[in-house]
Amino acid sequence: MKIDIILCGVGGMGALSSAAIISKAALSMGMYMKQAETHGMSQRGGDVQSHLRLSDQPIASDLIPEGECDIILSVEPMEALRYLPFLNRETGWIITNQNPFVNIPNYPDLDAVLGEVKKIKNHILFDADAIAKEVNNPIGTNMVVLGAASKYLRIDIEKLEDAVRSIFGKKGDAVVDANISALRAGRAVADKM
Amino acid sequence: MDKLLLLGDEAIAQGAIDAGLSGVFAYPGTPSTEITEYIQDSKQAKELGIRSNWAANEKTAMEAALGMSYAGKRAMFCCKHVGINVAADPFMNSAITGANGGLIYIAADDPSMHSSQDEQDSRFYGDFALIPVLEPSNQQEAYDMVHYGFELSEKFHVPVMMRITTRMAHSRAGVVRKESVKNQNKITLPEKKNQFILLPANARVQYRELLAKQEGLIAASENDGFNKYIDGKDKSIGIVACGISYNYLMENFRDSECPYPVLKISQYPMPEKLLNKLYDECETILVLEEGQPLYERLIKGLLNKGKQVKGRLDGSIPRTGELSPNLVGKALGMNVKEGFPVPELLAPRPPKLCDGCPHIDSYTALNEAMKSYGEYKVFADIGCYTLGALPPLKAIYTTVDMGASITMAKGAAEADLRPTVAVIGDSTFTHSGMTGLLDCVVDNVPVTVMILDNGITGMTGSQKSSATGRIESICQGIGVDPEHIRVINPLPSKLEENIKVIQEELEYQGVSVIIPRRECIVWANKKRKMAKKAK
Structure with missing residues (x-):
């Protein structure tokens, strides 16, 4: 079993935290993993991405080969499109928040962006911000998207919850609980589809 | 031991700690920064008394590492690829002196220039200096190679370079640690008293010795298992x-x-x-x-x-x-898979200055003050403020290397371009700007130097700056007239008075320094969070 994931967004939106949670969960399941991420200059409001590879066999490359990514998981719809050359044409999923993060003057027409996402056969396009607000965790959008993706990650949601506990434990129970409810609310969306 | 999930950078750091490291010496630079940060944050390193503060620049860092090796202890130097340029003098000459205690130089290259101004390959330097270069292919190898590198360095009495690239530095994987931690070396001075005295007569002997070591180094490459x-x-x-x-x-x-x-x-x-x-x-x-x-x-x-x-x-x-x-x-002529093409509507999302960043206010004031003088007169440097080149600010015209703002502004002024302005960050100023300022003072060239003091090395993620609390006294000591060292507060509400100060100094026909001082917004937020946590 092997699963290749690209997590993406804009610096500060939590894409790298989601990557850390999946990694932790995968490691606790004894899987091999490699995770390459963007640091440095791009983190200042630019596009950020993480290549996360999980397998029950040793993994060679830190980067996912083009055309082989199983899931693009994004907290922003246009950013999801940036990595389409990596997506597996037959079986790949795009799972993304539908609300744009507009910090550039030339952000394209939103309907056109969403239209491009919908062109991909396997997609979950939803208002993750609204769901995050519903569970009283307005900054938990990345957790909601991760929850929705968990259905296709082949990692038990309990393992992801354990990883959230372990990573956010230092910040107190309230933070842990808020993130776990966002995670579960996201999963509920995917389950209903 | 348990499997740790480590970045390549962190694997090197943990490897060094476990291999009896006594000190790491570095200046921050992507993608190398996390090596030193890991050691600074490591409880184990603290207990072992491993020194790890940031140095003023790569040259001072490498020389200090060489000094620790001279005293017989294991030392590591870390930088991004272009940092080796700054440290090239000690780099080349320490190949001639050779090492005493194990000495490793980490060079983190950045092909594709994710966060750099070139994609130079540090292996050229290793070949140039005739020292061994290690290039790990995965995180476990990176960890193991630090142990091996120290042994190789002590066996052949040469510094050893370890070259990594962005994907190695910033990719995480499981790493198994060694069973035991090696004790640090005790002080052991060089056997040969003149090993480190590179007088020509000694240097000729040492150089021949370095050449004589090559056969053994090639044999190590053949036999030691990494190839x-x-x-x-x-x-x-x-x-x-x-x-x-x-x-x-x-x-x-x-x-x-x-x-x-x-x-x-x-x-x-x-x-x-x-x-x-x-x-x-x-x-x-x-x-x-x-x-x-x-x-x-x-x-x-x-x-x-x-x-x-x-x-x-x-x-x-x-x-x-x-x-x-x-x-x-x-x-290899293989059929490789392809994904979907990128839709044409996709817009690039370049990095930009953060909301509330003091540099935005500094540039807004500078742009206003420069309006009557025309374009091409602002020389900038390496740091977050390089992003001032992008719209909407479009405030600067050069970014070449650490410290070049001041000296390029000086040279242009000496070509009679008027006025010329240098924009440099606080940490970059103490890295490589101070000597350029001294040149300006000695030649009394009319240059206006803006030292953007946000109290931190910002671009690489909030590392302590050697400049903090020292900028005015450094400028005075260098010989800038205290009346022309002006501190301003880069805030939107102070815009008018800041424009006035800049205009006054642009008219002054000598060396002037303007210090816009306001804390980096990212650092301020981090500090607030840390204070909250401490409560």
């Missing part, structure tokens, strides 16, 4: 795979065995016997290098009269940028 010859039945291509390019190669043979003979290279100088075997047995050679075609060129030879050697020079692989599994697959 591997993996045979294959199909001799139509023999593949030399350096560093992480080996992973990209193997990714193409995930479900089958690689049919071609492969020479996996993670240690230089090149293992000549193994390379000869590959060359003799195969019809063509493909050289995979993450970086510049250093060994492709050497294997091919200047006259190119031997077998066909493929790589970056003949276009089998693009001449610039990082490698990837697909690029390697294509070079």
Whole structure:
């Protein structure tokens, strides 16, 4: 079993935290993993991405080969499109928040962006911000998207919850609980589809 | 021991701690910063008393590391690739002195220039200085190689370079630690009293000794296990795979065995016997290098009269940028998969200054003050404020190397361009700006230097700046007239008065320094969070 994931967004939106949670969960399941991420200059409001590879066999490359990514998981719809050359044409999923993060003057027409996402056969396009607000965790959008993706990650949601506990434990129970409810609310969306 | 999930940078740091490191010396630079940060944050390193503060620049850092090696202890120096340029003087000459305690220089290269101004390949420096270079292909190897590197350094009394690239530095994987932690060396002074005195008469002897060590270093590359010859039945291509390019190669043979003979290279100088075997047995050679075609060129030879050697020079692989599994697959003539094309509507999202960043206010005031003087007169430097080149600010015209703002503004002023302004960050100023300012003062050139003091090394993620609390006294000490050292507060509400101060100093026909001082917004937020946590 092997699963290749690209997590993406804009610096500060939590894409790298989601990557850390999946990694932790995968490691606790004894899987091999490699995770390459963007640091440095791009983190200042630019596009950020993480290549996360999980397998029950040793993994060679830190980067996912083009055309082989199983899931693009994004907290922003246009950013999801940036990595389409990596997506597996037959079986790949795009799972993304539908609300744009507009910090550039030339952000394209939103309907056109969403239209491009919908062109991909396997997609979950939803208002993750609204769901995050519903569970009283307005900054938990990345957790909601991760929850929705968990259905296709082949990692038990309990393992992801354990990883959230372990990573956010230092910040107190309230933070842990808020993130776990966002995670579960996201999963509920995917389950209903 | 448990498997740790570590970035390549962190694996090197943990490897060094476990290998008896006594001190790490560095200036922050992507993608190398996390090595030193890991040691600074490590409880184990603290208990072991490992020194780890940031240095003013790469040259001072490397020289201090050399001093620690002189005293017999294990020392590590870390920088990004261009940092080796700054430290090139001690780098080249420490190859001649040789090391005493184990000495490792980490150079983190940035092919594709994710956060850099060039994609120079540090292996050239290793070859140039005639010292061994280690190039790990994965995080476990990075961890293990630090142990090996210290031993190699002490065995041959040479500094050892470890070269990594962005994907190695910033990729995480499981790493198994060694069972035991090596004790630090005690002070042991060099056996030869004149080893470190590079008077010409000594240096000639030392240089011959360095040359004499090469045979042993090549033998180490042949025999110590990091270079591997993996045979294959199909001799139509023999593949030399350096560093992480080996992973990209193997990714193409995930479900089958690689049919071609492969020479996996993670240690230089090149293992000549193994390379000869590959060359003799195969019809063509493909050289995979993450970086510049250093060994492709050497294997091919200047006259190119031997077998066909493929790589970056003949276009089998693009001449610039990082490698990837697909690029390697294509070079082998394999059918590689493709995903979907990127939709045309996609807009680039370049990095930008953060909301509330003091540099925005400094540039807004400067742009206003410069309006009557026209374009092309602002020389900038390396840091977050380089982003002032982008719209909407479009405030600067140069960014070349650390400290070049001041000296380029000086040279342009000496060509009678008026006025000229240098924009430099606080940490970059103490890194390489101070000596340039001294040149300005000595020649009394009319230059206005803006030292943007946000109290931190910002771009690399909030490292302590050597400049903090010292800028005015440094400028005064250098000889800038105290009346022309002006501190301003870069806030939107102070815009009018800040424009006025800048205009006044632009009119002054001597050296003036303006210090816009306000804390980096990212750092201010981090500090607030840390304070909350401490409560």
